[in-house]
Amino acid sequence: MIEVKHLIKSFDDKVVLKDISTIxxxxxxxxxxGRSGSGKTVLMxxxxxxxxxxxxxxxxxGRNIIAMKKNELKLLRREMGMLFQxxxxxxxxxxxENVMFPLTMFTKDSYKERCKRAMFCLERVNLKxxxxxxxxxxxxxxxxxxxxxxxxxxNPKYLFCDEPNSGLDPKTALLxxxxxxxxxxxxxxxxxxxxxxxxxxxxxxxxxxxxxxxxKAWEGTKDEIMNVNNxxxxxxxxxxxxxxxxxETENLAEQEG
Amino acid sequence: MKALQNFGxxxxxxxxxxxxxxxxSEFFKQTGKEIYKLGVDSVWIVIFISVFIGAVITMQxxxxxxxxxxxxxxxxxxxxxxxxxxxxxxxxxxxxxxKVGSNIASEIGxxxxxxxxxxxxxxxxxxxxxxxxxxxxxxxxxxxxxSILSMFFGIIGGYLVGxxxxxxxxxxxxxxxxxxxxxxxxIVYSIIKSVVFAFIISSIAAYFGYNVKGGALxxxxxxxxxxxxxxxxxxxxDLILTQxxxx
Ligand SMILES: Nc1ncnc2c1ncn2[C@@H]1O[C@H](COP(=O)(O)OP(=O)(O)OP(=O)(O)O)[C@@H](O)[C@H]1O
Ligand SMILES: [Mg+2]
Numbered sequence: 001m002i003e004v005k006h007l008i009k010s011f012d013d014k015v016v017l018k019d020i021s022t023i024x025x026x027x028x029x030x031x032x033x034g035r036s037g038s039g040k041t042v043l044m045x046x047x048x049x050x051x052x053x054x055x056x057x058x059x060x061x062g063r064n065i066i067a068m069k070k071n072e073l074k075l076l077r078r079e080m081g082m083l084f085q086x087x088x089x090x091x092x093x094x095x096x097e098n099v100m101f102p103l104t105m106f107t108k109d110s111y112k113e114r115c116k117r118a119m120f121c122l123e124r125v126n127l128k129x130x131x132x133x134x135x136x137x138x139x140x141x142x143x144x145x146x147x148x149x150x151x152x153x154x155n156p157k158y159l160f161c162d163e164p165n166s167g168l169d170p171k172t173a174l175l176x177x178x179x180x181x182x183x184x185x186x187x188x189x190x191x192x193x194x195x196x197x198x199x200x201x202x203x204x205x206x207x208x209x210x211x212x213x214x215x216k217a218w219e220g221t222k223d224e225i226m227n228v229n230n231x232x233x234x235x236x237x238x239x240x241x242x243x244x245x246x247x248e249t250e251n252l253a254e255q256e257g
Numbered sequence: 258m259k260a261l262q263n264f265g266x267x268x269x270x271x272x273x274x275x276x277x278x279x280x281x282s283e284f285f286k287q288t289g290k291e292i293y294k295l296g297v298d299s300v301w302i303v304i305f306i307s308v309f310i311g312a313v314i315t316m317q318x319x320x321x322x323x324x325x326x327x328x329x330x331x332x333x334x335x336x337x338x339x340x341x342x343x344x345x346x347x348x349x350x351x352x353x354x355x356k357v358g359s360n361i362a363s364e365i366g367x368x369x370x371x372x373x374x375x376x377x378x379x380x381x382x383x384x385x386x387x388x389x390x391x392x393x394x395x396x397x398x399x400x401x402x403x404s405i406l407s408m409f410f411g412i413i414g415g416y417l418v419g420x421x422x423x424x425x426x427x428x429x430x431x432x433x434x435x436x437x438x439x440x441x442x443x444i445v446y447s448i449i450k451s452v453v454f455a456f457i458i459s460s461i462a463a464y465f466g467y468n469v470k471g472g473a474l475x476x477x478x479x480x481x482x483x484x485x486x487x488x489x490x491x492x493x494x495d496l497i498l499t500q501x502x503x504x
Contacts, residue, residue: 048379088372102380105279160379225347 001026002047002158002190007056009039009046016042017053018214026157026190029181030205033195034211035236040194041085041210044162047192048080049073060158078106081151083161083180087143089135090151095122095142096131099149106154121149125179141172145179152183159191165200173197177204194244196236198243201225210236226250264475267464274389279382280383283441287391288398290421295357296461302356303349307407308338310348311414314339319418319425332416332426333434338443340411346447347495349407350400354487358462361392362483365466366476374467389463389464393456400455401448406443446502453498454491461487 002024009017016039024030045051047058058065060076068076076100089098099118103109109117122131125145130138138146144164151159164180165173181204184191190229195201202207205222212232220228225237226247238244278284318332365388368374377384412435419428465483469475 020378050375074381077379080379082376082379084372084376086371088376090373090376091367091371104283105380105382 001061002192003057003059003147004047005057007043007046007053007058009042009051009053012103015215017046020211020214020216022209022216023217024192025103025207027185027188028191028206029184030190030192031195031201031205031208032192032211033201033205033208033236036196037135038211039214040196040211041162044066044160044194048082048160078154079157080108081154081156081159083144083147083151083159083164085162087135087140087147089143089146091135094132094134095127095138095146097148098135099131099153100183102150102153118149118153121153122146124152124183140167141176144168144176145154148176148179148183152187155187155190159189161191161193163194164194165195166198173199173202180204198237198240201237212236215242260492266468270385270389270464270467273383273385273461274393274460276383276386276390278386278390283387284391287387288395291395292399293393295396296403299353299356299403302352303403303407304410306352307345307349307410308417310344311336311340311411312418313414314411315415315418315431316346316425328427329430330434330437334437335434336415336431337412337435337439340415341408341443341447343495344411345404345407346400346450346454347491349404350451350458350491351488351500353400353403354454354458354491355484357396358458358484358487359480360467361459362480363476365389365463366469366479367473369467369469370472385442385467389460389467392463392470393459394409395457397452397455400451403446404451405444408447449502450495450498453494457490457494458487461490 004020004022004024007020008015020043020222034040034042042051046053047065049068053066056066063072063076064101065073082123085102089095090101093101096115099121100114103114103117104202107114119128119131122128125148127142127149129145130142135143135146148164161180168176171202177200180191180193183189193200193204201252202222202225205225208218208220208222208225209216210218210230210233218228218230218233223231226243228234238247315332315336316333319329322332341483365374368388374384374388377387415426415435416428419426419431462480462483465479465486466476469479
């Protein structure tokens, strides 16, 4: 569980996060949604400690990451996995070496054991057969899968995904969403996902936080999101024709029924 | 003011880079790779340039100081001094700043803009240490080899001139010049300088690469800036070190 309390973050004189409080629960997929530039990435970078907030608290099962000493933070980091927007695979390593990398750095396992664990993770994301290719030789979807495999190699308690399906076709995007969701359930991880894709919201949005201009404007589930009376959220949700039509059909059905 | 801030950031980064590696085995593996990439891959260009410059220096001196008042063996002597004192360290490092410096800056810069450095940080790895130290160590360890190769082949270049035309200089005179007033300390001096320059090139390039913000365009800019900055620093330190070591 990650608790965020009164988080404020500004750059120079521009306030990007304005007093955000929320809770990310384990075993479900927590989504942070909002328009481009609303502050999603900044929020996530604060969560994982790559940025320091101006004030507020971020508690990992009670432990405040902001007040942590270097060594404590380092230990906590072993419990985190992250999938980056561009996958951030190491170019100079093969897929297998990428997934093995955290194991090499942080475990005392033999090469054989590390290899076995890495292959297990690759199998989990359906990437068997690509282990000896370099990142430049695989597709965007495969890169995301490799990124997930690397993120879960050390069996993290917390998984962060920054726009896991940006740049993917809708079908592959859904596959990646499902994969992240399944893994979250399987290992009871606390998963936080940044997205502006309504498809993923409706697919895996078990808990959704809507950020608008740096403020938390709404919080709820995918079942509630279509029927909220909130101008900013409605603009976001019904920006695409598809969801507007879905909503209209629903309304019609209600009137008739 | 900005320069002072940059220097502060640079110092902090290098201090962060110089730390005990997370895994020694990984460090040695990386350093080995870097020695190959930064050092061994530069051998051919060093040899090529040194032979030509050695030959050209000998020819130029001979052609320009063509008077009976100056004995021919001095051409060999001057060639030796130029090559040992300045060419094999300073000029060679200026050239390598272009090759090795831009390589380091663009590699680390690319890792920055594609979030690979963030990925290291979130794993709890000291990214500065993991990425920068092997490059610095590798280049500083290998630069004496390049420097000595440069001396050797620069001298060979002078010989070639003697072989081709004894009007310019005879081999006997060239050899006499080479041996004339020779202090082995000049070689030590040159190697010390080149190691310092290797530190300057690799650390400045790493700093520029590590702090890239933006995309591919900024990576290119960072790599250009790092070459300019390290060239200026090499020349500045050339002056300082000459003052310290030779007077
Ligand atoms: N390092 C930084 N320095 C200054 N301003 C920043 C920095 N990082 C982000 N910002 C600003 O914070 C705001 C929020 O950016 P952020 O990257 O969090 O948006 P986002 O919601 O992730 O958008 P997107 O969906 O496009 O990724 C932007 O206006 C951006 O200009
Ligand atoms: Mg973002």
